[in-house]
Amino acid sequence: MNLVEVHKLHKHYGSNHILKGVNLDVKMGDVKAILGPSGSGKSTLLRLIALLEPIDQGSIRVDGIVLARNEDGHRKRHHEKDLAILRRGIGMVFQKFNLFPHLNAIDNVALALTTVKKIDHRNALDRSAEMLKRVGLSDRMSFFPSELSGGQQQRVAIARALVLEPKLMLFDEPTSALDPELVREVLNVIEQLAADGMTMLIVTHEVGFARKIANEVVMFDEGEIVETGTPEEIFTNAQHPRTRKFLEHVL
Amino acid sequence: MDIFLNAIFSVAYLKGAGISVALATLCQVLAVILGFFLTLMRVSKNKILSAISGIYIWFFRAIPALLLLMIFWFSIPEIFPLFRQHWYSPFIAAMLGFAVLEAAYMAEILRAALISVDEGQPLAARALGMTPSQVMRKVTLPQLIRIAIPPTANEYIGMIKYTSLATVISLQELLTTAGNGVNKTFRYSEYYAAAGVYYLLMVSILMFVQSRIERKFAWISITSKESQKAKR
Ligand SMILES: Nc1ncnc2c1ncn2[C@@H]1O[C@H](COP(=O)(O)OP(=O)(O)O)[C@@H](O)[C@H]1O
Ligand SMILES: [Mg+2]
Numbered sequence: 001m002n003l004v005e006v007h008k009l010h011k012h013y014g015s016n017h018i019l020k021g022v023n024l025d026v027k028m029g030d031v032k033a034i035l036g037p038s039g040s041g042k043s044t045l046l047r048l049i050a051l052l053e054p055i056d057q058g059s060i061r062v063d064g065i066v067l068a069r070n071e072d073g074h075r076k077r078h079h080e081k082d083l084a085i086l087r088r089g090i091g092m093v094f095q096k097f098n099l100f101p102h103l104n105a106i107d108n109v110a111l112a113l114t115t116v117k118k119i120d121h122r123n124a125l126d127r128s129a130e131m132l133k134r135v136g137l138s139d140r141m142s143f144f145p146s147e148l149s150g151g152q153q154q155r156v157a158i159a160r161a162l163v164l165e166p167k168l169m170l171f172d173e174p175t176s177a178l179d180p181e182l183v184r185e186v187l188n189v190i191e192q193l194a195a196d197g198m199t200m201l202i203v204t205h206e207v208g209f210a211r212k213i214a215n216e217v218v219m220f221d222e223g224e225i226v227e228t229g230t231p232e233e234i235f236t237n238a239q240h241p242r243t244r245k246f247l248e249h250v251l
Numbered sequence: 252m253d254i255f256l257n258a259i260f261s262v263a264y265l266k267g268a269g270i271s272v273a274l275a276t277l278c279q280v281l282a283v284i285l286g287f288f289l290t291l292m293r294v295s296k297n298k299i300l301s302a303i304s305g306i307y308i309w310f311f312r313a314i315p316a317l318l319l320l321m322i323f324w325f326s327i328p329e330i331f332p333l334f335r336q337h338w339y340s341p342f343i344a345a346m347l348g349f350a351v352l353e354a355a356y357m358a359e360i361l362r363a364a365l366i367s368v369d370e371g372q373p374l375a376a377r378a379l380g381m382t383p384s385q386v387m388r389k390v391t392l393p394q395l396i397r398i399a400i401p402p403t404a405n406e407y408i409g410m411i412k413y414t415s416l417a418t419v420i421s422l423q424e425l426l427t428t429a430g431n432g433v434n435k436t437f438r439y440s441e442y443y444a445a446a447g448v449y450y451l452l453m454v455s456i457l458m459f460v461q462s463r464i465e466r467k468f469a470w471i472s473i474t475s476k477e478s479q480k481a482k483r
Contacts, residue, residue, distance in 0.1 A: 050378055081382050088380035098375035102393040102470050112379040115389055142472050157375075164379065 003028050003063060003168055003199050004049060010057035011044055018044050020223040021058070026168070026201060031194045033210035033231075034203045036220030037246060042203045043095075045220070046170045049201065050092045051083050063089060063167060088116060091161030095173040097153040099145040099160070105132060105152075106141040109160045117164070131159040135189050151182030155189055162193075169193065171202040205250055211235055219243045254438055258429075258445035267428030268449045274345055274417065274424065275410040281350035283403065286357025293362055304358065311355035316348075317416055323348035324420040341422040349413060356406060364398040365391070397468040404461040408454050425449055 004026035109128035292304035415426035
């Protein structure tokens, strides 16, 4: 069963055509790695799948529900409040962590539980502590973001998304803002998630990592999917010249 | 010297200072509330609301405080009978006049603060499924407040001093009190110096309170707060 169906998706910013008819299906349990040069629209695609911005054309279905669709020029309006409810099922992790600086680690994780899920504070803290333990941060629960390393911040951000028990996790270059020695601790957490069967879309430049955990690699360039295949196919036998050119840069 | 000390410890001065602080505080609170709504209007997608707010800010930044005070005390009761009644005292007139004026400045301060909250913050909050009002209350506002505290404290301190303008509508605030003493005795230095001491004292207390509040917004854990203290 497809958890996500992206169909002929278009997005413009002003006169810039950013996404040019993207088609992408994600099945339950899929781990897809999205590769592509910077500025090609990868982050935009993730933000649209996370229902954070209106689409211009095409449709996105998540979990069987048509969440955003637009055919024959009619723009279907979604209310921010309805979208907010649908977004709970999708976790998103950003390149720059975007932790809430005014809350310590455990409150960062607990905030959505108390505000969005209306769980009482005590229970929320228990569950958040559990989640922080899972990402290896039991000893950092009362630390504020400014007191954590980049790798620790990103692990808190992952815990913050996971605590809502999403069906789908979206990672937008989760290790690109990290010092090299901190990359591994974050990738380990994501690898563990994959082993637990989480459905994930991961934008990354970490080729070795993509190769290890993805069941499919999606090559993205200039607002389009250029090529998809197993890691084996893409990394050893890319068909498209644009893929080969990109891989020469990152490998 | 006796006159100076007598003035400082007189009930009249204390009362005058009390009126100044009360007036400045009420004005500032009203201005922050009104300014916040002006800011929300200014940044809203609704062009009409945004324009109304823009015109308001433009207008009240252009009008001198003294002129506005005159308008609120003399012109408004002339035009609206409602304001000719007993309740409309110099204090109320000054409060409304200053609040309306200060709201324009607060709107600018709050708008600048709102813009400087990283756009990744509301984005992350929305991704967690928060509604727009939750995003504002739980994520944007605390960060906006932290940015806005120093300039707002600055405005508040300015407001304490601005209240002295209300002497022209014979509000019995601190400067008017000093003036009364001068008029009786023609001893300028003592009475005005005493007023100066009061202003110094009031502003010092405010600056102390400001630093306490800023420390609350340091966003570091207790342990590292203590270790920072230890370093000092
Ligand atoms: N909010 C926005 N407003 C205008 N242009 C944007 C916005 N977000 C992204 N873009 C533009 O869209 C293009 C694709 O950006 P992005 O999706 O971030 O690419 P990638 O993640 O692949 O580097 C870039 O040219 C970028 O400047
Ligand atoms: Mg990007």
